[in-house]
Amino acid sequence: MALASMTGYARATGAAAGAHFACEVRSVNGRGLDIRTRLPPGFDALEVELRRLASARLTRGSVTVSVSVERDTAGGEVFLNRQALETVLQALRDLEGKVDARKPSRDGILALRGVLDQREAPLDPGAEEGLNAAILTAAARAFDELSDARREEGERIGAVLSARIGEIEALVARAEVHPARSREAIEERLRQQLAQLIGDAAAIGEDRLAQEALLLATKADIREELDRLTAHVASARNLIAGGGPVGRKLDFLAQEFNREANTLCSKSNAVELTAIGLDLKAAIDQLREQVQNIE
Structure with missing residues (x-):
């Protein structure tokens, strides 16, 4: 389908x-x-x-x-709506002596809307x-x-959705290999920050430095978010390829995409990773806008 x-x-x-x-x-x-x-x-x-x-x-x-x-x-027949006619005549009687105007003619009264009705002859x-x-x-x-x-419009939207999914997949791949995710990179940034704060990073032992770097790396780990985003990409492609009334499922999936992108941004420990997360959110928003049109 x-x-x-x-x-x-x-x-x-x-x-x-x-x-x-x-x-x-x-x-x-x-x-x-x-x-x-x-x-x-x-x-x-x-x-x-x-x-x-x-x-x-x-x-x-x-x-x-x-x-x-x-x-x-x-065809059909014309009939007089006596109730409407009586309403008009009563209104004319109420105006007698109050308005200085010529009395309406018979054809003028009959021309009023609703006084004469026409019915089609029944079949x-x-x-x-x-x-x-x-x-x-x-x-x-x-x-x-x-x-x-x-369906023709759906085919055009499907091409746009596939393009957005490809963009999301490319951004996930960039985050996957980004060097800022490594423990070594985190340790080096921590060393530089300590040097700026106390002037001499050597005042803290290497073991303690490694422990702190490991703790920060654990808090900043986005492995789970990347795995989920990769799984969502595969699910979205399967839904688009399968066709049919999958709009609700794609809309739910777009919400899940956005949830993982938000978590990635919150865990980011580098400007470059944050930029990737923001690009992800922009691509996901574009995806969801198109999904709203799918049956």
Whole structure:
């Protein structure tokens, strides 16, 4: 399976039972799978099936499904909304004697929004069933196109993730061989610091100096952090190569990367190692930003 992004858009159109329709689906990042539908009046029965189509293809993302239907020919019936008309007439009666204005005409009142409504002529059961089936077929096509678009974007993000993983691996390798990690280097720095403090490092015995250097080396040891970072690199590569809905796992792994980089910086006993740790944190932040887009 390939990696998939959580963002995408697709549209499918069709015609049936004397009507043209369009189905649009769009998705953006989300913690889980959140499906919202926007359907024209009279088509609420399609919602369950549209949700099923989405769930069968997607596992994460905030998804909006919009359906619009337009009849090919004018039809239906016009009816008078008596409640709305009475409300308007009562308002006119309340204004009598208070406002100096010409009385509204009959056609003016009927032109007010809500006084006259138009209803589409209902379809016979067979035509309605055919239209609903055609809309669902178009919706399935739109969801397939959306899935393809998300996979294409996921492929591009996967290349970026691999580049960031390679950068992290190179930085771990640099920290691995850095001479500042050796006990000899720590002992030499300690000797120089003592010389600056007391003027003569020889005042402290070599055995005591070696013990202090060993203690400092133990506190500054980043062997465990480097091993974990190396293991995380391998895990990340396996997840990316395996594909599928691995966004949550990659996000958790990015947090673990960051935890080890923070510990490495806190244990660092040399400016160069600290610089490597900061570069690690920057690469991990870039990795995590991209991981947020993965399904």
